[in-house]
Amino acid sequence: MNRETAINTVLVAGLAAVPLIASAFDDPFIVTLATRIVIFALAGVGLNLALGYGGLVSFGHAAFFGLGGYAAGILASHALNYEPLATWPFEISGTTQMLVIWPIAMVVSAFAALVIGALSLRTSGVYFIMITLAFAQMIFFFAISWPAYGGEDGLSIYVRNQFPGMNTLDPTSFFLLACAILALALLFSSRLSASRFGLALKGARQNDQRLASVGIGPFRVRLTAFVISGMITGLAGALFADLNRFVSPSMLSWQTSGEIMVFVILGGVGRLFGPVAGAALFIILEHSVGPISEHWQFLLGILLLAVVLFARGGVIGVLAGGARHG
């Protein structure tokens, strides 16, 4: 077992211990906080596919996070108000079933990623960073000013959506559900990076021509990665909506894009468990330093700077050492 595997094991064990710790301290909020970490980690796992393996620095992943959230919020609010979503050509009603909501959230964000990716991937480097930001900003301003679903006020769901055989309002159940999805996403992500497609994606990051010369179109490889990446982040958005029982345009803001990126970089770009480590560190810091000082963002800034300047490869990079995957 190498050191990175050891760290990953510790992370998994830490998450598994959360419900026990919470009941030991009689503090159910620990579970809620951990759920937040898990969901942000999932969003990060999505971004990591594009950013870590594909070298596609997207500054607009909040778009997928928010769209996934809104898909969940809109479906649920229609179901709770008994208003059909559409009456033509046939009646479509809302739903509060997570098993229906998740695929829809993923399809919606995948479609958005397909359109945004197809246009953005014509550019590269800084231009790519900025064009993805531009698309996210478009959706953000649209969401703020579109009155049907609350605009800037956002949309409350009131009751968490349902999963067969489970009381999702119980913090521990919902936490375990989110963990299960994160585990699946990590498994998928590790399989993908080891697959032929994953190798092609990493190849595209390093050398376009070489990839083209063996008959693989780098554009299609990148686009596929971008769509899968958006899909996973969208699913995280749907879970986030359920965690807060609320969606709002702030999920779509550029600060959210920045935060998802910070999770990935803080943890270690291109590391399988990087987003998990990054999200955990960020949220635990925010939670523990926040109450001590109003100026906690100052300390957060200093810490981030230190990580970038002196801890290349993020937390996992420092602890595990060695070259990053890919």
Next chain:
Amino acid sequence: MKKLGTLAAATLLLAGAAQADPLKVGMITTLSGGGAGLGIDVRDGFMLAVKQSGNSDIEVIVEDDQRKPDIAVQLADKMIQSDKVDVLTGIIWSNLAMAVVPAVTQQGKFYLSPNAGPSALAGKGCHENYFNVAWQNDNLHEAAGAYAKGAGFANSFILAPNYPAGKDALTGYKRFYGGDLAGEVYTKLGQSDYAAEIAQIRASGADSVFFFLPGGMGIAFMKQYAQSGVDIPLVGPAFSFDQGILQAVGEAAMGVKNTSQWNKDIDNPTNAAFVESFQAEYGRLPSLYASQGFDTANLLLSAMGKASVSDAGAFRAALKEADFASTRGDFEFGSNHHPIQDIYVREVIKEGDVFTNKIVGPALENHSDAYAGECSM
């Protein structure tokens, strides 16, 4: 009301022992980033009242929501699950209130709003555990409309940011104004340059301009308006004229009429003492947000004196009575737990080196809100 009063007096005697029950308050407010000034004022006003009461049974936990709805929801979860608070308060922004309040009241906790009164929570979404101590969002805009009508304006140009509170503002103004509109413009939220809108105002032939642009947006608008050479009179709600931002606007705000439920020169002993002690404690003049925080705390303290929070029904009844000395003078709750109060027209003046407001006269008296009828309570 009177009967309720005697009833409460009786429970007060009976609940003598219950008085010692400690009460835990969770305050979620904006203390960092843009807009932190409002949260700081609410907190300082609230804490001043708690300090003056000398009541050691009340414990207040204050946390910063960074003006982000999801952080506010997370803090509410934490305060309820982990700190086990009985009452929540503090939220400044409507969108954050919409995210937090329904969840709080559903879990059987009380929420007292020191600012922000979105229409959804005043009408269909009203709740017996939700009390608004400030105003319903439309109130100050309605008062501005009433003032414009009374002042004989008949052709207003109106503008607000393109988001729900902005739309409510223009609707509220139109509800009481009744004249023609020379123009109706929605600006981008967070916009800082208003040259295009000011040019439209100049060309519109309006006799008055109503604007709702909270925070930095209003500062930018007024400074640019003053430079533009347009001299059509401005009317607005107090949010662009509070003590915190008036100094940043300076001369550009002089003489502008604005509407507010509070001002530092409202003549009652509570208010005079509040203004003086706030200045002594924090070295600055209080804003309307500070007065709202102060009133919220005093309402809570008054209810604490009458009932234990563990008896939710009695505590709710005690809150509903609003038996406290408000900085605004007369104050009572309507059927939907929103204030019924007087709203005044103020004018920006200069006292020595400090820009501040003085009351010109009432705009609306004993004013309730347009949504109370939709509330089923």
Next chain:
Amino acid sequence: MSLILLIEQVLNGLQFGVMLFLMAAGLTLVFGVMGLINLAHGSLYMVGAFACAAVATATGSFWLGLAASLAAAAAAGALVEIVVIRRLYDRDHLDQVLATFALILVFSEATRWAFGSFPLYLNVPPSLSGAVTLPGGIEYPAYRLAIIVVGFAVAAGLFALIAKTRLGIQIRAGEADREMIGALGVDIARLYTIVFALGAGLAGLAGALVGTIQSVQVGMGEPVLILAFVVIVIGGIGSIKGALIGALLVGLTDTLGRFLLPIVFATFMDASSATSVGSALASMAIYVLMAGVLVARPSGLYGVRA
């Protein structure tokens, strides 16, 4: 809609564009020479505005404040370059984005620590206050005219600096080949500090000029920063000429979009929803412009490399 109103709106768009140029020029210069993405550029803009407001209030002179804004922002820029930025030139864009994002947090909270949470007072100097009447009977604020003049003067100055001076030659050489100028005996570290301080000074000047008619408060830099990025990406990163054209394009699109779109929609909808829908689309307009330009020209209008 009268012709005068339309002309006035075009002037407004121009003026907004010029303000954006002041902000974007430093950003694009720093990227062109050092290959650095600096998200903290907006913080230097804020530093300039706060320095101007503090000095103008203390001394009563707006012009001293303006000088202070240049000096303070350039000094802050040089300091940040020496302490942090210098270590980022060899890193990939990702590290630069994260480090400068961290700098935003540090700057914002430090400013709030020093100046408090309430906006600061800063107003137009008496000599430039009020409106002047232009030929054709257009009334226009004198201060905004002054901004247009300053903006074009700075643009001309920058072009001259880069085309004519020794520093300009070094900058151009640095853009073309970084190793080579080092080999030729130019002190690269010093050059980079100077360029960064120059960019910072421009941002500070923009902050002071704009803060005067907007509001001087913590967080004022971020919205402008995003716009400045839109500008340099449209213009082509590293190109001063591109930044100027991009800034004017963005300024005009935004201003005229806000003004015209609601009017266009009012021809086929009721007035209230037309203003609402029109302004919603107007707030998206510049991003649509940017996406459109990049789809057609993936490295911006005047960009040479990605």
